[in-house]
Amino acid sequence: MAERYELKQKEVWDGNMAASHALRQAQVDVVAAYPITPSTPIVQNYAQFLADGYVDGEFVMVESEHSAMSACVGASAAGGRVATATSSQGYALMVEVLYQASGMRLPIVMTVVNRALASPLNIHGDHGDLYLGRDAGWIHLIANNPQEAYDMTLCAFKIAENEKVRLPVTTNQDGFLVSHTAQVVEPLDDDTAYKFIGDYKAMNPMLDTKNPQTYGAQTEEEWHFEFKASQHKALMESPAVIDEVFAEFEKLTGRKYNRVETYKLDDADVALVVMGSAYETAMVAVDKAREEGIKAGLIMPRSFRPFPYNEIAEKLKNVKAVAALDRSAPMGAMGALYNEVSGALAANGQSSIMTNYIYGLGGRDTTAQHILEVIKETEKNAKAGKRVTDLQGFINLRGPKLSFN
C-alpha cells in the first residue's frame, strides 16, 4: 500500500505539481510516459512519488510518446487505472494511438500541458496540440489555473471510468502560463480524493484470462460505421455524467464547475469566447470594459469535446456580437472556437455577429489591454447591428496589420 502524503490545506503549486498530485491520489495502476517540455515535471514528480513510496503502481518509462500511449492502451485493456502526460510534439506523435484508445473505449486519463506545434519549434503555450486531438474521440476538459488543473484531473478519472462513458479524457492547461506558475491550490487529503474517484471498475479486462477478450478487431464496411457511431453517441451522451461528477465535486469542495463557464454574461451585449489561462486575463478586460460602459461578458467551453453547442447558444441568446478567440494557427480557415460557436448559433436560429481573433501563438503575451481592444471592436459590430470589423484579426502580432474578410 502506498504511503499517505501529508498535504496542507493550502499548497503553493504550479499546474504541473497540481496535476501530479491528482495522478498520485488516483493511485493509478500504470503510468506509461515520456517526458516533454512543458509537461516534463509531471513525469518527474511522478517518478519521485514512486521513489519515495507514495505510489505503488507501475511506472513505465517508454522510449517515445507513441509507445507511451500504446503501453497505456495495453495496460488499460489489461484492466486497471491508467494515466499519462504529454505536450505538443509528443501529443502529435501519439495521435494515431489516441484514436485507437478511444475506439477501444479505454478510460485513460492524460494530463496535457498545451504547447505550440513546430515548425518553427516553440516550447510555449498555445492550443495547437489540443486542436490536433479534437476529433480523436476523447473528452477534452479545460483548466485555466493550477487549482483547476488539480480539480479537472480528479474529475477526469471519475468521468472516464463511468460505465456509461468509458472514454479517454484529457485535461488541458496552458504551457508555462499555468504549468509553471505557482498559485495557492487547495487539495483534498489523499483519502477523500481517492474516495471521490473510487476504485477502478473493470470492464472486459484482458487479464481476466478465464474470459478471454479481443481488443482492436478488424471491421470493414459492414461494421466500422456502427462502431464509430456508437463511440460518438457515448461522447454526445457524456455531458450527463460530466454534470453529475461536477455536482458531486461541488458538494465535496464547494468549487463549482460547469461545461460552459460564463463571466458577467447575463446582461452582455458583447461576448468573448475564450478558453485557457487567457480566460482569466479576459475577466480583467471585461471589468475594465464595464467601467467604460460596455456591457461585455465571457463564455468558455469547459469541455471542448463534447462541445456544448446548445448550452452555448442558449447563453448567447441575447448577445449582439461575439468574438471567438482561438489560441491556435487557423491555417486556411477560421479558428475552431469560431466555427463551433457559429455552428451552435446557426443551429439554434440565432444571428449574433461573429468575428474571430487569433492570439497567443507560441506563448505570445496577451494582456488585458489587448483583450479590451477586442471588446471595443466587437462593440462596434453590436452597435452597427452588422459586421463592420474584420472577420479574422490577430492580437499582438508584429508587423503590418493582418486581417481577413
Added chain:
Amino acid sequence: MKNIGNLKEFACTPDRFQGGHRLCPGCAHGMIVREVVNATDDDLVVSTATGCLEVCSAIYPYTSWDVSWLHIGFENAAAGISGAEAMYKALSRKNKLYNEDRNVKFVAFGGDGGTYDIGFQSLSGATERGHDFLYVCLDNEGYMNTGGQRSSSTPIGAHTTTSPRGRVSYGEKHRKKDLTMIMAAHGAPYVATAVPGSKHWKDLAAKAAKALSTVGPTFINALSPCTTEWKFKPEDTVEIGDLAVETCMFPLYEIEDGHKLTINYRPKNKVPVEEYLSKQGRFSHLFKPENKWLIEEIQKEVDRYWEYLQRREEAGV
C-alpha cells in the same frame, strides 16, 4: 516449462489459435502461431501488430483467438504488450489480480514489417526495459499483407513490388538485416531463430516453451515462407522452410543472455543456395546469365555467416 513430447501429443493440445482464419492456404503464420501459443499451459495475453496475421484472425464478429488478444497498430505490438505486462505486475503487487490461481504469460506477434522496420523502436524499448514477454517475429521477408513490398528483411536479389526485377535491376539491392543478432545485443536472456514444419517443429515448440518460461524479454525470429509472394506452391511451404535451414540461408540457433550462442541444427551436407532460390519465383530472374554472379555472392555470404556462427559457438563467449 511445458514438456514438448511427441507430435501426436502436442497436436492434441487444446487449440488456442483456432482454424477458420483467413490466412492463405499454405501460409506458415498459422503453423508458427499454433506452436507458440500451445507451448505453455499458462494463460496468455497476446498482442499482434497490424499485418497478415492480424487482418486474417480477428475480423469482427469473429476471432481465431481463444486467449485475450490486443491489436493496436503496425508499429506498437511490443509497447502494447509491455503495458499489459506492467498492469499484471501492478495488480499482482496490489493483490488485485482477476484470477489468483492462474499464471499469465505475454506474447507479441509481428511480421517483419512490424518488427524489423516500423515496430523496431517499440520492440527495442520494451526489450531494454526488461518486460517479461515473448516477441515472435513472423518473418516472411516483406510487406506481404499489402501485396509484397520490400522490407529490411527482404534478402538481396529478391523481387518485390518495390524492389522489382527489371531490364536493369536484379531486384532487392540490400542484405537482409540481422535482426536476431541485434536483439541479442540488447542483452535479452533468450533469443532464437526457428522455422515451422515437420522436421524442425519440435525445435520451434521447445524454443517457445523455453522463451515463455524465461523471465524477461525473449525473442524468436521465425522464418515464415510465403506462398503468395515468394511464389511457390502452397503445398511446398514446409519444404521451403527446411531448405532455408539445409542451405544455411536461415540457420537455427539460439543466444542466451546476449552472448552464449548455440547452433541447434547442423546440416549433414550443406545444400547449395541454388536449391533454395530456384524453387521460388521471387528469385527466378537470378538464373539469367547476367545475374548468376549474384547467386555466387549469396552463396559466399551464406558460407561466411555459417562460419561466423560456428566460430562464435566454439569461442563460447
